[in-house]
Amino acid sequence: MHSDSSSSRSSSPDMVGMHIRDHLNSVSSTQNELLQKMTSEHLSRHGEKTSPGGSKYKLKKQVTEQEIQHLRLKINGRERKRMHDLNLAMDGLREVMPYAHGPSVRKLSKIATLLLARNYILMLNSSLDEMKRLVGEIYGGHHSAFHCGTVSGHSGNPAHQVHPLLGSALSSSTSSTITTTLPGLTSIRAPHSLMKSAPAPPLQLGSGFQHWAGLPCPCTICQVPPPPHIPISSAGMTRLTSENKDVMK
DNA sequence: TAGGCCATCTGGTCCT
DNA sequence: AGGACCAGATGGCCTA
Numbered sequence: 001m002h003s004d005s006s007s008s009r010s011s012s013p014d015m016v017g018m019h020i021r022d023h024l025n026s027v028s029s030t031q032n033e034l035l036q037k038m039t040s041e042h043l044s045r046h047g048e049k050t051s052p053g054g055s056k057y058k059l060k061k062q063v064t065e066q067e068i069q070h071l072r073l074k075i076n077g078r079e080r081k082r083m084h085d086l087n088l089a090m091d092g093l094r095e096v097m098p099y100a101h102g103p104s105v106r107k108l109s110k111i112a113t114l115l116l117a118r119n120y121i122l123m124l125n126s127s128l129d130e131m132k133r134l135v136g137e138i139y140g141g142h143h144s145a146f147h148c149g150t151v152s153g154h155s156g157n158p159a160h161q162v163h164p165l166l167g168s169a170l171s172s173s174t175s176s177t178i179t180t181t182l183p184g185l186t187s188i189r190a191p192h193s194l195m196k197s198a199p200a201p202p203l204q205l206g207s208g209f210q211h212w213a214g215l216p217c218p219c220t221i222c223q224v225p226p227p228p229h230i231p232i233s234s235a236g237m238t239r240l241t242s243e244n245k246d247v248m249k
Numbered sequence: 250t251a252g253g254c255c256a257t258c259t260g261g262t263c264c265t
Numbered sequence: 266a267g268g269a270c271c272a273g274a275t276g277g278c279c280t281a
Contacts, residue, residue, distance in 0.1 A: 076258060078268070083256070109254065255278085264269080 093117055 094113050095101070097120060108116065 072258085075268095079259085079270095080257070082269070087256095111254090251281095253278105253280085255276105257275085257277105259274080260272095262269100262271085265267090 090110055090113055094108055097108070097113065097116055099105075099108065099116065
């Protein structure tokens, strides 16, 4: 992937001029005002009345065209960098997703990554709730001591006050740690509907897999459909296979 | 070959 | 004034 502005992928200098001409009347920002002004001079060459100071004028035009290009390249470079940073963040998100990684596995698309991440977070939340419930049951009478994440004696920010038993699980930030802490979550069914053709190796449940009462089961048999109100726009999911479309219904 | 995904360019808008 | 962010447009690559 080249990030060079001279990339064959995109606009040529001709396109620059074309776009500038196309939008001459709607340009308003400061930089673009400059572009407009410069381009007006550029366009004036067509019906150009030869100016008395011909050489001087020519020099001025050349400078402005160079400035246009320089400005454009500068802006394009910033935008490119911004998008690259965005893609890096997207890669970082892919890395922590409970999904098979490897050269033979096709990369999740951006939309798939975002949707999977959302589902993953929802599943972790429900797992956490269930853990709290189970721990509460185990501790019976002390249930109220840490119910809803509150530990006795701590009134501030209950969301971060949890029972020590849950500490390691809750402090996990990577899927690997999560899965070792929560054996029931050793794997999550691949989002087949979001995968491109590359057949991701079906995520096998580890030998230690066991069904946790109340926990969303990650196995391919019990896998619950994606959480209810996922706004699956037709725009974002146009690549669904018919099979997966059925699943989504 | 159509459709999906992506990178890039571009203009507009908002913010600092 | 300059930069960040956003959305639309465009064209290339890939796959079914």
